[in-house]
Amino acid sequence: MTNSTANEPEPSDSLKTFGLVHKAFRKRAGLTQEEFAPLVRYQPGTVASIEQGRRLPPRVYVERAEEVSDAFGVLRAAAKYATRQPGLASWFRRWADLEEQAISLYTFENRLVPGLLQTVAYARTLFNARVPVLTDAQIEAQLTARAERQRLLTERPNTGYNFIIDEQVIKRGTGGREVTLELVSHLLAVSELRNVELQLLPVTCSVHAGLDGPIRLSETPENEWFGYCEGQRTGQFIADPESISVLHMRYAKLRSQALTPDDSRSLLQRTLGAL
Structure with missing residues (x-):
């Protein structure tokens, strides 16, 4: 039991x-x-x-x-409507619930490191900079909710995760040198998990399929696909097959435009050495 x-x-x-x-x-x-x-x-x-x-x-x-x-x-x-994370925005909770069931999860980000890959120090930097300002209690609730989500990477080893991150997100150095050092080391460690693929989209790729913004795609155990796109204070949950098809095409193109997982690890290691 x-x-x-x-x-x-x-x-x-x-x-x-x-x-x-x-x-x-x-x-x-x-x-x-x-x-x-x-x-x-x-x-x-x-x-x-x-x-x-x-x-x-x-x-x-x-x-x-x-x-x-x-x-x-x-x-x-x-x-399907039961959600628990008090530290998550209401419009994100449905997607967070899907994350817990997903057998495949694809994430492209060109603004910041995806929540599933963030360190505590990096996440705290983001929450401390939030406008309007968050209270200490709100920040702790956000950190707790993020940690709860991150357990999925190790507790669901049969789920396939692919992350594509714009290299500029790393180069920005959010939080300063020490935070970035820890973050890059963490990304290297996570990329060693058998169920995780991490790809960097190099800054030399001046035109790519993700110029319209971040993409998230999730496959359920019933092999249904859903998408999610996030804005400033809203999130759009996508179930329409035609829209999902477009996101799949864009994501597939991004995977071909990004560095391979091995080359991405090499770039992260060089970045770590240069910090």
């Missing part, structure tokens, strides 16, 4: 709603939490946390609960 109730977030409205729906179907099935837990192969404490809205239900849990409760697909549908 699985049990993980440590470091649980404060309840969100969507999690509390899922918990209430879950509880209603469990009771309809005539089961106590103690009786329900072994049927879904989780601990009673986990069941309680989910019903209290204090834990995001894992995908496998939802599927088992759906079957045990004979919930007519309601639990599966409700789980």
Whole structure:
């Protein structure tokens, strides 16, 4: 059985709603939490946390609960809207939930290092520079949420990650020399993971397929693709097949225009030596 109730977030409205729906179907099935837990192969404490809205239900849990409760697909549908990260912008949470399920994740960035690859010092520099100014509590919430997302790189080794980062993002030196040293070292370490490909788009590539801005693409276990594009204070979730096709074409072109993973590592090592 699985049990993980440590470091649980404060309840969100969507999690509390899922918990209430879950509880209603469990009771309809005539089961106590103690009786329900072994049927879904989780601990009673986990069941309680989910019903209290204090834990995001894992995908496998939802599927088992759906079957045990004979919930007519309601639990599966409700789980799609359950989000937990209080440190994430509301318009980003749906994408963050997809990240947790993705079997393939593609990210192109020409503004900053993607959140999944940031060090704490680099992220803190970004949050400290945010306008309007964030409070210390807000910054810590943002850092906690970012760390929660970053665990995916190691906890989902079967997910394939490809990152394309504009070299200028590294050359900018955000946070100063020490922060950049740590960041480049971290990028080199992450690039050694078997499920991670890291490519740099060199500054010598004056025209490329990503001039319209960042691109994010995610493939679900059901082999559905979704996209996400982010602006100043908004994010656009993309499900339209035609738009997804365009993003795929642009991303494929970017992969051919960027340095290979090996050449990208060499460039990072030279950058590290020059700092």
